[in-house]
Amino acid sequence: MDGFLLSRSERTLRTTGTRDRFDTVAAAAAALADGRADLVVGALPFDPSAPTALVAPVTVSWTDGPWRPGTVAPLPRVTIAGEVPGLDEHTARVRRLVDRLRGGEFDKVVAARAVRLAADAPIDPEALAARMIGRHASANGFAVDLTAAGESYRGHTLVGASPEILLSRRGDVVTCRPLAGSAPRRAEPDADRAEGAGLLASAKNLAEHAYVVDWIRDVLAPLCSDLDVPATPELTRTGELWHLASPIRGRLLDASVTSLDLARRLHPTPAVCGTPTDRALTAILDVEGDRRFYGGAVGWCDAAGDGDWVVAIRCAEIDADGTSALAWAGGGIVAASDPGTELEETTTKLGTLLGALGVDAHAADPAGDTLTRISRTHE
Numbered sequence: 001m002d003g004f005l006l007s008r009s010e011r012t013l014r015t016t017g018t019r020d021r022f023d024t025v026a027a028a029a030a031a032l033a034d035g036r037a038d039l040v041v042g043a044l045p046f047d048p049s050a051p052t053a054l055v056a057p058v059t060v061s062w063t064d065g066p067w068r069p070g071t072v073a074p075l076p077r078v079t080i081a082g083e084v085p086g087l088d089e090h091t092a093r094v095r096r097l098v099d100r101l102r103g104g105e106f107d108k109v110v111a112a113r114a115v116r117l118a119a120d121a122p123i124d125p126e127a128l129a130a131r132m133i134g135r136h137a138s139a140n141g142f143a144v145d146l147t148a149a150g151e152s153y154r155g156h157t158l159v160g161a162s163p164e165i166l167l168s169r170r171g172d173v174v175t176c177r178p179l180a181g182s183a184p185r186r187a188e189p190d191a192d193r194a195e196g197a198g199l200l201a202s203a204k205n206l207a208e209h210a211y212v213v214d215w216i217r218d219v220l221a222p223l224c225s226d227l228d229v230p231a232t233p234e235l236t237r238t239g240e241l242w243h244l245a246s247p248i249r250g251r252l253l254d255a256s257v258t259s260l261d262l263a264r265r266l267h268p269t270p271a272v273c274g275t276p277t278d279r280a281l282t283a284i285l286d287v288e289g290d291r292r293f294y295g296g297a298v299g300w301c302d303a304a305g306d307g308d309w310v311v312a313i314r315c316a317e318i319d320a321d322g323t324s325a326l327a328w329a330g331g332g333i334v335a336a337s338d339p340g341t342e343l344e345e346t347t348t349k350l351g352t353l354l355g356a357l358g359v360d361a362h363a364a365d366p367a368g369d370t371l372t373r374i375s376r377t378h379e
């Protein structure tokens with residue numbers, strides 16, 4: 001897929017073609033600044049030192065509302081081919097991280113895992129994005145060609161539906177809506193409401209959330225006047241989860257600070273990384289290895305500096321021939337975290353992507369290693 005899609009509830013950006021590729025934020029920012037590009041779209045990786053997948057597109061179209069394509073290609077049958085790492089190993093990693101948190105090495109760290117998916121025919125990235133957007137109308141649906149990030153990404157696409165806005169910039173107004181703190185949705189309405197109310201009252205989740213809000217405040221305070229940060233978060237929900245959310249708003253002191261600059265400064269927030277950021281990032285890269293574009297940011301920046309960047313979660317990277325993919329999910333760990341509950345939370349989060357593919361996220365083998373857990377196909 002040589003293109004980019006970002007579907008938000010108010011409008012959708014779709015681009016095709018590649019006029020220029022940028023594997024660093026600096027290169028993309030320079031092209032915007034000197035008029036070689038009037039729009040840059042794409043993704044920032046989780047690891048801020050890794051190559052970016054940013055492009056200046058050839059065609060650009062904006063439409064009102066979320067993306068609603070007329071016809072959508074059917075999705076193939078998809079199975080879970082393996083877990084990376086196995087479920088036991090993920091739980092053991094969380095346990096070791098909890099020990100390090102209790103030892104005071106850091107205050108919060110996000111632990112993630114992935115599932116490897118195998119499809120019996122190519123997964124069309126736009127068809128998967130359309131299905132995710134159809135199931136989550138208020139989410140930020142995306143499909144991004146990652147080729148610009150280098151050889152190991154050639155023809156790969158990142159597809160997802162994120163509930164989390166890293167930032168939006170319109171003129172001198174910057175808004176963010178970080179999430180952190182999670183509880184599963186329940187089928188039974190009273191039980192579901194109780195999960196939400198429990199999350200809003202949970203000291204552990206409020207603390208996990210506060211690390212993210214504090215980070216955003218610290219980054220934005222020197223750049224903004226009138227920075228408005230709510231004292232307590234609000235409750236928000238997706239199809240699968242309740243989250244704590246904080247709508248933040250500020251006014252830029254310097255109008256030359258672009259949405260791409262802001263994304264670079266705000267990323268990685270403790271919603272995907274941890275506190276303190278540098279220690280958490282080092283621990284994640286050491287324990288998990290490369291997260292590629294999971295936990296990164298997807299968005300756009302125009303020549304005026306306006307733009308939207310969403311946190312790249314509830315997503316998968318589809319390989320070049322479309323028949324295999326890696327889907328990730330993570331959760332914030334603090335000293336009070338329970339490894340079993342954290343594992344369950346990642347499974348619930350994986351359900352956003354797996355549900356769109358007709359795969360049951362909860363059908364995983366508790367032993368954690370490979371294979372063949374199958375799923376429904378799309379008729």
Ligand SMILES: C=C(O[C@@H]1C=C(C(=O)O)C=C[C@H]1O)C(=O)O
Binds near residue numbers: 112
């Ligand atoms: C890291 C993910 O989600 C993030 C982590 C959350 C948490 O720890 O409670 C909640 C929302 C997201 O900010 C993910 O979905 O993979």
